[in-house]
Amino acid sequence: MxxxxxxxxxxxxxxxxxxxxxxxxxxxxxxxxxxxxxxxxxxxxxxxxxxxxxxxTGDSVDWQGAVHTLQSQLGLTVHVAGLSALQLKGLGHYLSMGEQDSILLFSDGSERLPTWFTVKDWGVEIVHRCAHLFDSSGNLPWASVEHKGFRIRVSPPERAAFEMLYCIADNAAFDHTRTVFEGLGSLRPQEVQKLLEACRSVRVKRLFLWMAKDCAHPWLKYIDPDPVDLGSGKRVVYEGGELDGELLITVPRRKEDADV
Structure with a gap:
């Protein structure tokens, strides 16, 4: 040469x-x-x-290094999201549904990941979802975590909470998410307010407010619901549950009702 x-x-x-x-x-x-x-x-x-x-040659590349490449070299919006982001920030303490073996990635809107990323075995299950969950996503806050000398973009805890709620598909997922939400008592109300106003999903916004109320998180008192579009009509979220009269979503029945 x-x-x-x-x-x-x-x-x-x-x-x-x-x-x-x-x-x-x-x-x-x-x-x-x-x-x-x-x-x-x-x-x-x-x-x-x-x-x-x-x-x-001889280098060791894990899923974090691959995500760094997607973000820094290809300029994709893909990021570590939901419970996976909470875990990386030390907030996802409840792993009863196997999330320790999977990594959740979100993209803001339609975004296709390259074949080299989707085909390779990274040692964990990679779950990728495309969701235009927020308006003005570029103006919302981000967080990052360091790994092997580089950083990857992840959702801050407030945004991760919304993404986690977006992924609820059944009663078991609802119950698990409610357990995780219990540990989110330190969310920043200013960031929560921004996300509530920017969120495009009525279902997610109602779920977020219900979870915060049910967990009696202290930051909820600083949230102004007036600018938040909560839509109209009822939403079935929890099958066989009861209707929350304020937020008009079905939620788990109170224990005294369930025992009847």
Whole structure:
């Protein structure tokens, strides 16, 4: 290999973030064409992660490094969401439904993840959902977590709570989410207010307010419901439950009623 090509390799290796995937777009920014990338594979500098994706030979890339690539190199809105985000922030203490073996990712609206990411076994189940849950999503707050020297974008606890409610599909999920919500007594009311006003789902907003009320979280008294569009009509959320007269959603029956 010529000294020029070796110099280019060295530049690429200096600029890469260890533990992450290298995409053709990033390699192109380093002056590495697709053909040259194939030569680097043949020469042992790079290994293939999947179709159109590479990593430094001998490097170890986990799902966090792959998500970092999706966010930083491809500019996707995908982020760690819901209970997975709460767990990364130390707030998801209840793992009775197997979430420790899965990672929830959200994208803001329709977004397709590359095949190299979706096909590879990252050691955990990756669940990806596309949901335009908030208006003006770019103006809402984000959080991040550090991993192996780089950072990945995750939902802050307030946003994660909304995403967790969005994913409720049955009574068991409702009960589990209610248990997790019990531990969210330190949410920031200013951020909750922003999200309530920006949330596009009437069902999620009603659920959020009901959960906060049922858990008697102290921050609820600082929330102004007047600017929040709660829609009209009843919503069946909990099968076989009772109707909450204020928020017009079905919720678990009170114990004294259930015993009758």
């Amino acid at each position: 010529s000294s020029h090509k070796i110099s280019k390799v060295n530049q690429m290796l200096q600029n890469l973030v260890p533990g992450t995937v290298l995409t053709p777009a990033w390699l192109a920014d380093q002056g590495v064409s697709k053909d040259l990338a194939r030569r680097y594979v043949a020469s042992g500098w790079l290994e293939r992660v999947g179709r159109g994706a590479y990593m430094r």
